[in-house]
Amino acid sequence: MFSNVYDIIIVGGGHAGSEAASASSKMGSKTLLITTNLQTIGQLSCNPAVGGIAKGQIVREIDALGGLSAVVTDYSTIQFRMLNKSKGPAVWSPRAQCDRRLYSNFWRFFLEKRNKLDLYQDTVTSLIIKNYIVKGVKTALGVKIKAKSVILTNGTFLNGKIHIGSKKISGGRIAEKEVKGITEQLVNIFGLKFGRMKTGTSPRVDGRSLDYKKMKVQEGDLNPKKFSFFYKTKKLKKQHKCYIAYTNHIVHDFIKENIAHSPIFSDSIQGSSPRYCPSIEEKIYRFSDKEEHPIFIEPEGWNTNEVYINGFSTSFPEKIQYDALKNIYGFDNVKILRPGYAIEYDYFPPDQLKPTLESKIIENLFFAGQINGTTGYEEAAAQGLIAGINAHMKIKENSPLMLKRNQAYIGVLIDDLITKGTMEPYRMFTSRAEYRMLLRQDNADERLTYIGYDIGLISKKNMNLVGKKTYLIEKCISFFRKKNVDPIVINPILNNKNSPIIFSKKKIETILSRSGIEIEDLVSIPFIKEEIKNNVFSKEILEQVSIRIKYKGYIDREEENAKRLLRLENIIIPHNFDYKKMKSLSLEAREKLNYYRPISLAQASRISGITPSDLSILLICIRR
Structure with missing residues (x-):
């Protein structure tokens, strides 16, 4: 029998709930995952595939932070494709067809290996809330369970209604009951806003x-x-x-x-x-x-x-x-x-959330997944991971994890949700990210693994793997930048690729940076082949080297833009800042800033209706 007191309770066993439960329990919080049906944990409710445009990048970011979606996908893959290979690497996106049954089974397998995680089959119908602080949950069987924090990952189950022609069936999925009570409590008693969204599935x-x-x-x-x-x-x-x-x-x-x-x-x-x-x-x-x-x-x-x-x-x-x-x-x-x-189904507009995915109104209550108005397994899993991490951090009184837009697609996703809200199911695309050349699927481990390691979700062994990869990439790039290639060696290759020949020695990097010249064209040159063999530069390393040399101009430009953004991100707005007293701001700016409560000048700049003039006034007031 489970305990009746937990650090964290997660309501719902879909992709968001599964990632949240895995993260919080692995970090050391005593966690309970409650779901209506334990046989459908992590189920692929719609299409049997994971990844795709921008979504594949998110799955790799989840993996780099210590989540499980990538691992479960690899164990259940029946077909793998890298999408957009005919385009630039900024939009290359992995996608896997999965065995639906295996996918769910492996989620259950990995979750059951977590020592601090309990699973329980029941339906949460209301929350225990005192003085706007969540204290636990109540279930359909009349069980009361206390917790320091609760994460809602209800998916499509809140007052879910299935439509097939004129038939209307109450349910969160076909043959699975809807959940009543939570929306009514949060809206009628605590004043949260809610809305209705629609999604669908194919025959x-x-x-x-x-x-x-x-x-x-x-x-x-x-x-x-x-x-x-x-x-x-x-x-x-x-x-x-x-x-x-x-x-x-x-x-x-x-x-x-x-x-x-x-x-x-x-x-x-x-x-x-x-x-x-x-x-x-x-x-x-x-x-x-x-x-x-x-x-x-x-x-x-x-x-x-x-x-x-x-x-x-x-x-x-x-x-x-x-x-x-x-x-x-x-x-x-x-x-x-x-x-x-x-x-x-019901959803709660995500502009009611802090960047940590905690409710602005009810303390220690977190929301993740479709309940926030998103669509897609990957978007849900990413939110679940961040909510699980931050619920644990809040309990331990540690600094929360808030990824920036130049750090991860996950950062773009959450920032979009909390600063803009959404009136329709939100789906991630590469076009939503300003820094997609930096946020490639191939470098998610280098971008984020150190964060996963710092918070306790990544082992030292895996951190060392990333360190070794980074070292080999830098070593290979250094070789390509320093070593010259003779015309007599390279010109036959250039001729074959319809690229202008050279008349004096050139750096390998200069040749590789040409359009139409691939790293595979150069590896047959004896001294390059020998260097690759001696240092065991894998195909993955060579691909990384090629991307960084060929797209150096784009990468450098985005890194410079990201540095400028970081300066704004580092200008923190005090949490108790009184916007109403700032008469020099427009009325619209005061109302929106007071509602969204941005944590930095950069976040304030992304709120619709906030002008450059408003930001200048805000900056002066912050410095005072």
């Missing part, structure tokens, strides 16, 4: 009923990588194939004829839909000029015929889903195993 079909010969094959990478820098899982020798099909005018016309049957268009759903992951009916309506839309057929695991139809999220009635699908080339004999559906 699952029997892969044996599809004709893959009529589809485009999507293979995994020839040399698949891993997400985790530290855990060395077995090399992925065999990979599952994915496939791409396309909608057509018959499908589009059919959906248009039946669009009134979609609850999205019949006004049955009031919540805001995700802009960047619309349902198929929304795609057809919003992009009426498009003749086709890609549909991605993604296997659910090694030992199942079930496949996920990515790109066909819908809330149509089951019969309309079936009739629309069977008109897609290759889907003539499709068999639906589970229909798609939309789900509406």
Whole structure:
């Protein structure tokens, strides 16, 4: 039986809850993870994939800080692809198809290894709060459990409502009950703001009923990588194939004829839909000029015929889903195993949170994941990790972890949420980051592992691995900068690559910095080959060296911009600063600064409506 007193209680066992529980317990807090169903811990509720554009960078950052998402993904990967390889390294993004069952099982496995973590199956229906300080939780079974801190990671379960055509089913996921009580308590008694959001999922079909010969094959990478820098899982020798099909005018016309049957268009759903992951009916309506839309057929695991139809999220009635699908080339004999559906749920606008993800209104209450208005496993996991860390830090009276925008995509994510809020499901993109050349997926370990080590989530062994990697990169770059290459050696290579030949010795770095010249073109030169062999410069090291030499100008420029931002970040605004007395500020500025309570001049500058003039006045007052 579990204890009735904990340091930290985490409500919800999705990606946010799992990362929060792992972090807080590993750091030494006695932690309880309560979830309605212990069999669905860390479940991939929607598509069976982790990573993607910007999301892959987040997973690698979680790993660098000591989280588990990358490790669990590596253990359950059935296909790996590095996206955007035809573009610059700032937007290269790892993505893995996962075995849905293995993924959840490995999350459970790793969490059960945490000595200070208890798991408990029950539903939290209210919080114990005294004088606006959270003291614990109450469950549906009438159990009261005390805690110094509580983290809410309820996902889509708060007053969740599932829509399939005209059918409305109460639930947080299909066949799983909604959670009532928490929203009502926080809003009606404590005055928190809330809203409704909508997301959706696609039908699952029997892969044996599809004709893959009529589809485009999507293979995994020839040399698949891993997400985790530290855990060395077995090399992925065999990979599952994915496939791409396309909608057509018959499908589009059919959906248009039946669009009134979609609850999205019949006004049955009031919540805001995700802009960047619309349902198929929304795609057809919003992009009426498009003749086709890609549909991605993604296997659910090694030992199942079930496949996920990515790109066909819908809330149509089951019969309309079936009739629309069977008109897609290759889907003539499709068999639906589970229909798609939309789900509406409560969220709490994240501008009510501190940068630590703690509530501004209720002390020691943290929020993480979809409850903050985000969408995506990766965004949720990142918030859970930070909330778990900061809940522990608050209890121990240590300084919190607040990542800056130039440090991590996680920093961009949280800063966007708390300074801008969100009126629609928030999804991370590389375009949201001003410093994406610095925040690459390949250097997350160098950026963040020292932080994970300092707070106790990264071992000394893994910290040393990163130190060795950094040393080898610097040594290899130094060699390339100092050593010359003769024209007689390099000109045949330059000719072959249609690059201008040289007439005198040039530094290797100068040659490599040319467009069209890759590091692989140079490794056959005997003295370079010998240097690589003697120092055991791996492919990973050589790739890092190539990126840093080729994109040095971009990297230097972003580092300089980041330094300028840091000067503003270091100008701290006292927490009790009285904006109302600053009559020289505009009324709008006073109201917004008083509401958001920014911790630095840099954060204040990112609040909508705050002008450069306001910042100058604020700076003068802070210095006084």
